[in-house]
Amino acid sequence: MTTLLEVRGLKKYFPIRKGLLRRVTGQVKAVDGVSFTIRKGETLALVGESGCGKTTVSRCILRAIDPSAGSVTIALEGHTVDLATLPRRQLRPLRRHMQMVFQDPYSSLNPRMLVGEIIGEPLLINGMTDRAERRARVLALMELVGLPGAAINRFPHAFSGGQRQRIGIARALALNPALIVADEPVSALDVSVQAQILNLLLDLQDRLGLTVLFVAHDLSVVKHVADRVAVMYVGRIVEMAETEALYHRPLHPYTEALLSAAPTPIPGAVSHRIILERDIADPANPPPGCAFHPRCRYAEPRCRTDRPEMVEVEPGRHVACLRATELGLRGIAEMT
């Protein structure tokens, strides 16, 4: 498979300003050197807890914010462009190739627009001015995501959370984008509706060959949609692997802890839980060495001083841990 998106050394620092003169007194290193690739037709999940920088990465890729350093190259229509450095004016015609599905289906749909207008707006902006043509395309999109055609003349408030998320997905698909960025697309939904939307994403991907960056905090949800998973902690990717391999045999202690903390609907499974001490490190003031070492039960003295770089320890398995190959961590098979 060919590579669609390649992120290299991506950094985003936010300045901390203090005092009357708003002098810069420090940097929040929200994203601090992130690299990964997404192949065409693949779903890569970016997983981590709040403040790990996963949303900042996705916003940098979409150039909703400007990265501080690094490159984001995307292969479009035979040639590659670096989205990270492209001037805004040249960026605009490329935006149709990258679309977003948002977390909150309530705030991400304009309550004053009809469903047909919401889904049709990207078409209109990109030159489909013929009303009948647009309507036909909108109806086709609605059918694709499982919305009744009668919904076209209704307002979003008439719909439940799950149906609203379908509207958001139809809008994202309107322009046949090369890349879909879905930021926590099911975390605001009820369990019984979550499954519907996850299945829809899988179906659409099979039918349309979509390439998806799936941003989530929940390893359970990710297991159902991702081909590969990248786990982030305090601005960096600590482990990246094929989904099955990562869940079966994690190589980073943080991945192991995340897996064991995921609630499973099996009474008694909890006895194997790893309870991490303390809170997630502050990205404005990350610990020296490995950022995870204050919470790591396997930490050695060198973990406090040497920062582990991301290494490909086996084909397709990347991990940033000094002890990655010697730990023998527990995966899902050992947790139930």
Next chain:
Amino acid sequence: MAEPILSVRDLHTEFVANEGIIRAVDGVSFDVFQGRTLGVVGESGCGKSVTARSILGIVERPGRVTGGQIILRPADGPPVDLLKLPAKAMRDIRGPEIALVFQEPMASFSQYYTIGNQIMEGIRLHLGLSRRAARDRAIELLDMVGVPQPSRRVDEYPFQLSGGLRQRVMIAMALSCDPRVLIADEPTTALDVTTQAQILDLLRDLQQKQGLALILITHDMGVIAEMAHDVAVMYLGRAVETGPVGEIFSAPRHPYTRALLRSIPTVLAKPRTRLPTIEGSIPHPSNRPTGCAYHPRCLEIIDERCRAQEPPETGAATTRIRCFLHGGAA
């Protein structure tokens, strides 16, 4: 088994809205025992939070409790029906007898007082301690719930704490007057999973040490499996199935419980597998379907009866169900 500390019987709570009367809680019954956890699980609009608020007598207008009984058996003295208590007597129940941990710790604290002052308020009011003694007690409580450096943290404001620490402080505050029943309403929903694991661990630990009766309200079947001894599954204002956690998970009987358990994503699934789903969406409580409220989404609907009649609650004291598949004569 011992007598339950708290028994809820046929509780009804209604809200008057433009669309008419909304029956948010519509005939819910359950028992809570010392040292045990009752998990109340359901999706949005099922009435789980309103049930908690009804028990504490803090349902906000225009809602009001319209029927049923909430029997509390105090350590000394005869059982009382909380719904018949005057407002002033109810104030002596909230805190020393029943306490509540809210979902959103940021929204539930005042931003203008230190956490110490907020914990001390309840202690001084209910236990009549001096300022100094109340402060010592607050520090002791913070230490008990695992807040590091409690004597320093006691003077901090809520915004200075992380989400996990704030929830620990919330639990300390709820425990400040030694309640016998603790209601935790989605206590970990706003938290990250590693923090959630810490807080659930803390609740389990406190329960073992103090013999608390815990009512844990959540939408997460995983949290229920981990924490609860008994479960009440709610749908649109009713407990559709109640029973011991082992039975509910290994042999669920109500079609809703079965469908809900199947539709949960888990880390144990094969990668990229489709989940069984529940068709349709949850109706708005003002638009409750006739008969069994679950019938439009039910795959095991039997006949006209499910559409026309509400199934009665059948079964023994500890395992109850509302479904015509499992009894309930026409």
